[in-house]
Amino acid sequence: MYRPPNADVRPINGISVQPITTAERAQITANTNAIATNAGNIATGAAAIVVNASDIATNSTNIATGAAAIAVNAGDIATNTTAISNKQNTITSSTDLVMDQLNVGRNPIQPGSSVITSMFVDTEYTNTSTLGNGFGNSIQFRFNRGVSGQTAPQQQGKLSCYFKSGAGTGAPYSGMKMEAIDDNTMRTLIDVYHQAPADDGKSVLVVGEAGDGAIQANTATLSGDCQAERFLGNITGSSVGGYGFYRFEGNSGQINMNTTNGIDIPWTALYADTSTFSQPGTTQIQVSATGYYEVNFNVYLTSTVQRANPTIRIIVNGNDTGFLAWGYLRGAGDVNESHWSLSPVMMSLAANDIVSIQGKYTANGATGAAYLYKNATTTNTAFPSLMIKRIA
Numbered sequence: 001m002y003r004p005p006n007a008d009v010r011p012i013n014g015i016s017v018q019p020i021t022t023a024e025r026a027q028i029t030a031n032t033n034a035i036a037t038n039a040g041n042i043a044t045g046a047a048a049i050v051v052n053a054s055d056i057a058t059n060s061t062n063i064a065t066g067a068a069a070i071a072v073n074a075g076d077i078a079t080n081t082t083a084i085s086n087k088q089n090t091i092t093s094s095t096d097l098v099m100d101q102l103n104v105g106r107n108p109i110q111p112g113s114s115v116i117t118s119m120f121v122d123t124e125y126t127n128t129s130t131l132g133n134g135f136g137n138s139i140q141f142r143f144n145r146g147v148s149g150q151t152a153p154q155q156q157g158k159l160s161c162y163f164k165s166g167a168g169t170g171a172p173y174s175g176m177k178m179e180a181i182d183d184n185t186m187r188t189l190i191d192v193y194h195q196a197p198a199d200d201g202k203s204v205l206v207v208g209e210a211g212d213g214a215i216q217a218n219t220a221t222l223s224g225d226c227q228a229e230r231f232l233g234n235i236t237g238s239s240v241g242g243y244g245f246y247r248f249e250g251n252s253g254q255i256n257m258n259t260t261n262g263i264d265i266p267w268t269a270l271y272a273d274t275s276t277f278s279q280p281g282t283t284q285i286q287v288s289a290t291g292y293y294e295v296n297f298n299v300y301l302t303s304t305v306q307r308a309n310p311t312i313r314i315i316v317n318g319n320d321t322g323f324l325a326w327g328y329l330r331g332a333g334d335v336n337e338s339h340w341s342l343s344p345v346m347m348s349l350a351a352n353d354i355v356s357i358q359g360k361y362t363a364n365g366a367t368g369a370a371y372l373y374k375n376a377t378t379t380n381t382a383f384p385s386l387m388i389k390r391i392a
Contacts, residue, residue, distance in 0.1 A: 129168070136162030136174075156181050164193040171198065189213075242391075244277040244285060245270045248299075248374055248384035257301055257359025258310040258370035264356040265299070265372065267386055276390055285355045285388060292392040295323070296344040297357055299384040300375075303329035303336045305368030312340040314347070315356045321347065326362075329370055337373060339382075346391070357386055 020028075109116065123137040138160035142153040157180040166172035175193025179186050191206040207213030246267035255263060264283035272279075278286045287293065299312045306329075313324035325340040349355070361367065375382040 131163070131168045133163050133165055133167045135167055136160055154181075155186070158186065165195065173198075241273045242276055242389055244272040244386075244388045246272070246285070246386040246388075248372055250372065250374070252302065252373045252375070253371045255372045256369045257299075257312065257372060258303075258308050258361050258365070258368065259359075260361045262358045262360035264315070264358050265384060265386075267357075277388070280354065283356050285386070287349050287353050287355070287390070288351060289390070290350045291348075291390050293347050293349050293355075293388055294344045294391050295342075295347055295355065295386075295388045297325070297340075297342050297384070297386045299325070299340045299357070299359070300373040300382045301327065301329060301338060301340065301359075301370045302373040303331075303368070303370045305329075305366045305370075306331055307366040308368060308370040309362055309365040310359050310370050311362050312342070312357060312359050314342070314345075315358045316347070316349065317354055323347070344387075355388065 121137055121139060125131060125135070138158050140155055141157040141159075142155050144150060144152075145154050145156075157178075160177045160179070162175055162177065164173045164175040173194040173196065175191060177191045178189045180189050181187075187209045188206070189208075192203055193206075194203050207215060246269050248265055249268040250266060255265070257263065257265075266282040267279070267285065268282075269277075269279065276288055278288065280286055295314060297312065297314075301308075301310070308329040309327060311324045311326055314321045323342065323345045325342040327338050327340040329336055329338050359370070359372075372384060373382060374384065
């Protein structure tokens, strides 16, 4: 029942109306204030909803833009992934690593007693049963040649390691070859390789495409056995191994080459490779290594009897070899000089064998002296001489 504030209780249309109490009035005031507050909150919320609606629209646009960017990036990632995969396959399959600079083994390490391997160049063949001589791998060098209009690098040189022989056996002989461009054709500079017999540590050096190159140096030292087809130009000061050149430097008329027991000629070395030849005695030439040797001599004699014809022969270790030269001295006072020459003969000698040249009387020849003869004058020079050289 409604009761006006501060009114007496009066009947209205027969209905008694009671006045509002203080507590009720306070409650009404509180409710009114609450309604006003809620109305403000509703207005504020409505405004916030409007703002949020705008933010939602903006965020939706941003989300759409981001989604498009994600889609583009996803495509880029897929493309890059494919490119990376292709590059990995290229590096694995063909060692095609292109860089402006390549630094290998830059990390410092503790030095040891052996060479450190800083880079490996590996080639794994898929079917080793088909490996043949000449197979291997190489490092190539390419750069621009400076030709007008040329931009791509061109092949200039190559360093190769390859099977020289014995490929597929598990114990091959390998070699290293250095090549470079010669008028647009790749040709050999140096080819160095091992060959049989195994494990001897020796190698063969080939200079030039067909072994026809030249070595130019102020000083060249060659040890061991050296073989040359010919010498060209001045080799003054060079030391050629395997040769021994000797001559008789004694006095004429003192050593009789026409005795029944024979007598050996004393020799003075004009040039001798001391690693190959030595002289235990003045009449002896000793060889240091087993091999084949070429021997020849030229001996001059003068006689005091007519028709002396001694033989001059090669003796090895005191034994006659059957290699000898014959000669004949016609007179005793005139036409009493002649020479005995033996063309080069090849002999098989063992290490430490001793070679000597001996003069000996020949049966049915004239007895008497036939002396070694030497003439050092410039107008009639004559020196008995001996040449011996190792040829194999």
